[in-house]
Amino acid sequence: MSRNESRIAIVGGGLAGLAAAMRIAEAGKQVDLFSLVPVRRSHSVCAQGGINAANEVARQQGYSEWLHMDETLYGGDFLAHQPPVCEMTAWAPKVIDLMDRMGVPFNRTPEGHRDLRLFGGSLYKRTHFAGASTGQQLLYALDEQVRRHASEGRVNHYEHWEFLWPVIDDDGVCRGLVAQDLRTMQIRAFRADAVVMATGGCGTIFGKSTNSTICNGAAAARAYQAGVWLGNPEFIQVHPTAIPGQDKFRLMSESARGEGGRVWVPRKEGDTRDPRNIPEDERWYFLEEKYPAYGNLVPRDIATREIFWVCQQGKGIGGERMVYLDITHLPDATKKKLYAILEIYEKFTGDDPRETPMKIFPAVHYTMGGLYTRYEPRDDNQGMVQNAPGNMMTNVPGLYAFGEVNYQYHGATRLGANALLNCIFDGIFCGPSVVSYVDNLERGAADQPQSLFDDTVKQEEVKVKELFDAQGDENPYLLHKEVGDWMTDYGTVIREENDLKKTIDRLQEWKQRFKRVKLVDTGDWSNTNMTYARALGDMIRYAEAILLGALERRESRGSHYRLDYPERDDDKFLKTTIARYNAAEDSTELEYEEIRMGLVEPRQRTYGKVEAADSKDDAQERSGAEAAKT
Amino acid sequence: MTADNASQRTVRINIKRQASPDASPRWEAFDVPCSPGDGTNITSVLEYIAAHPRTVDGVDTTPVTYDAACLEEVCGSCTMVINGHVRQGCSQLVDRLLEEAPEITIEPMSKFPVVRDLAVNRERLFKDFQRIQGWVPIDGSYALGPGPKESPENQDVRYRLSRCMACGCCLEACPQYTFDNDFVGAAVISQVRYFNRHETGSRLEDERLEEMMKPGGVNHCGQAQNCVKVCPKEIPLTESIAEVGRATTRNAFRRIFIK
Ligand SMILES: Cc1cc2nc3c(=O)[nH]c(=O)nc-3n(C[C@H](O)[C@H](O)[C@H](O)COP(=O)(O)OP(=O)(O)OC[C@H]3O[C@@H](n4cnc5c(N)ncnc54)[C@H](O)[C@@H]3O)c2cc1C
Ligand code: SF4
Ligand code: SF4
Ligand code: FES
Secondary structure: OOHHHOOEEEEEEOOHHHHHHHHHOOOOOOEEEOOOOOHHHHHHOOOOOOOOOOOHHHHHHHOOOHHHHHHHHHHHHOOOOOOHHEEEEHHHHHHHHHHOOOOOOOOOOOOOOEEEEEOOOOOOOOOOOOOOHHHHHHHHHHHHHHHHHHHOOOEEEEEOOEEEEEEEEOOOOEEEEEEEEEOOOOOEEOOOOOEEEOOOHHHHHOOOOOOOOOOHHHHHHHHHHOOEEEOOOOOEEEEEEOOOEOOOOOOOOHHHHHHOOEEEEOOOOOOOOHHHHHHHHHHEOHHHHHHOHHHOOOHHHOOOOOOHHHHHOOOHHHHOOOOEEEEEOOOOOHHHHOOHHHHHHHHHOOOOOOOOOEEEEEEEEEEEEEEEEEEEEOOOOOOOOOOOOOEOOOOOOEEOOOOOHHHHOOOOOOOOOOOOOOHHHHHHHHHHHHHHHHHHHOHHHHHHHHHHHHHHHHHHHHHHHHHHHHOOOHHHHHHHHHHHHHHHHHHHHOOOOHHHHHHHHHHHHHHHHHHHEEOOOOOOOOOOOOOOHHHHHHHHHHHHHHHHHHOOOOOEEOOEEEEEOOOHHHOOOOOEEEEEEEOOOOEEEEEEEEEOOOOOOOOOOOOOOOOOOOOHHHHHHHHHHHHHOO | OOOOOOOEEEEEEEEEOOOOOOOOEEEEEEEEEEOOOOOOOOHHHHHHHHHOEOOOOOOOOOOOOOOOOOOOOOOOOOEEEOOOOEEEEHOEHHHHHHHHOOOOOEOOOOOOOOOEEEEEHHHHHHHHHHHOOOOOOOOOOOOOOOOOOOHHHHHHHHHHHHHOOOHHHHHHHHHOOOOOOOOOOOOHHHHHHHHHOOOHHHHHHHHHHHHHOOOOOOOHOOOOOOOHHHOOOOOOHHHHHHHHHHHHHHHHHHHHHHH
């Protein structure tokens, strides 16, 4: 295909989408960039902690790209394909250098080098950071580069546009997409020689999470219903300490515990006294009691489960789903050090955590699973073949998935500060793969018949009309709340056969009830009532894949903990779950696929076995504990 | 929102609504249940209204359209005028607002065209970021080693400037920023300083300063300093305006002498 005619559509303007847009525009291709919100307001802006990479200082202390890879694989309980992880960690130092050149204000040492942070007890300082808002600075830097390309005419921004469906031809090749202008509500098709999905995680399927409101997974769910497979959908990371709010859970950084914060509940169930008036011997420091060695600094999985457990048994504060995270006893100097995170707590709760213990609870945080992607491994497995068209392409030719929305790199749980890396890496390493794909296309989107695009537009218009016409008795907001509550109760921290089955049965009801959704707004201008409801229908389909994946994976691994199968079972489940949507039945079908290893032998992850851990495992466990950090 | 709580009260919320850019605005009032100390903020009030869209007069209405994403005051989406002050809905607690007035009023920002209800169109701000070439002109994204070294002091200045979330509060409060002029406003002036303070970014310094000397540039600022008072991220806007102002003067002199 002639080089300068090709167009590439990118859905999502977080770190992954912007990095891809920059790289692809630089290769001279025309980019159409879609986002629900102005790209500068994407969810990536929320990331605080930092971004990992091997660096000179750590290297001289014995760290390396290889160790970074090893930590990532170990942290992910060996569920990740190894060649892509190897490639990502090898590129990490280059990613940091690049972002540095773009002007990201990384913290500096007195001499002017980039400063590094020790993350979650890792033995090596390998986390680069810009104050307490690394994601924001990285996102802005990429947004600026992409706007530079836009000013030269290579990128068109479609902000306040919603991706609705990929356009897939009779041969199963992706030829573009259909999207809707969220102001005029116009639905139209865009021809594209390749489409990159970079739509982030799906936290709001669980109702409230640490994610932004726009992280609802609907875009991924639509690709899934259109024929893209999901990989490992059951793997959802829960962060142990978040601030429960009426509208979301805000992250409470683990540094509060790192600096000496203590987790407790009143010994008396349902005690409603002011915590300051509860004497020491009437407080239950359950983490310290159960895990004397690690105390409040137990690895993330344990902390999350223990807190969840205590509350399930009605022992949370006032019987509610909350426990205290107490830093009131710490010296003033330490409180000062924690200033930035204590501020957040105060701003959003109105309480001063220096005076009164914080109330926290675990919250859904990160989506490890996602759109199924392939890659071209190198012969020695030490990475991916550069520029190969297949890197991070889904099972649908021409349709790619970058960033949090794909299922690669993190396996069964993600290490802190590895997500930002994964997003930018996908953009700059796999962006050129998209370019090679379109350069080798014999016939592009421009050669496709108009009817292909018109039909998909029609399909989406009909869906909207059906929603308007339903006029049933279901309030979409309350139905979403119910979905979120059930998914959180039975589909997150502690999973069990009967609970999962019960929830899957319930989900079949949600599908029916969704058909009776009542919209109170049937207007054709900036109608958020309709868009909210429409997304819910797609989220329910994604939820089914999460639940079914969790039900069938009868083992415990990383973030997936089965009360009835508490051990990891490599013989049966050292495999990728693949979920396919059966459109005729409106159901999910699962199958399992081997994982490409070749670099590191899976070893037992000592997470959770504090007593058994010898000193070597301790070190590994601590670096695994970073998963909790961000 | 927890129901049947003993201490539950309802709070009167008055919202200025507008169906479309050309429609005329109207007010609607809602009673929203919430308990003191439960952390209810303005975005959760709006979520409650979306699920229960009925006014105090018992009239069924539509959910209120507004922008929001992060819900933690970092994306800049949910800027609105609450009790007469411009700020983010997500970080405003009902309890605190009730200390200001017995009822809460919410209006869209007035310096940008209304899209619908509380959602406004802030494209002008993003265009102005482009107008000042708000980027570091790198030689492409291939690996070429690290960026320039930087002193912690300069990093500290740049970091504070980099936290601007393009929320628009400073523009809403600025008497000089109006529909009928093309003043860029404090946020954009501050970004000029941000990029000029980076070694590679400063390669475009002259171009940026030239833009600042045109109509709508830094000279348009009347030094009223409303902007710095309302910035939720405590960006040192007065300093930025002064620094960019001085730089443009210097540049102007230089050009006279070069000619
Ligand atoms: C509170 C918090 C703190 C974190 N801290 C860290 C950290 O310190 N370090 C780290 O490595 N990771 C961290 N993470 C994880 C990390 O922030 C995310 O994984 C990452 O930012 C995801 O980026 P992304 O580009 O994949 O997607 P996002 O940034 O989520 O962007 C998704 C994009 O897709 C668009 N989109 C979505 N749906 C549609 C649709 N239907 N149509 C059109 N556009 C659509 C959105 O508008 C948006 O532009 C944190 C996460 C959270 C929640
Ligand atoms: S100092 Fe005054 S006139 Fe100048 S930008 Fe700020 S508010 Fe506007
Ligand atoms: S300078 Fe402050 S008030 Fe102005 S847009 Fe930026 S963050 Fe908002
Ligand atoms: S929703 Fe992001 S600032 Fe309020």
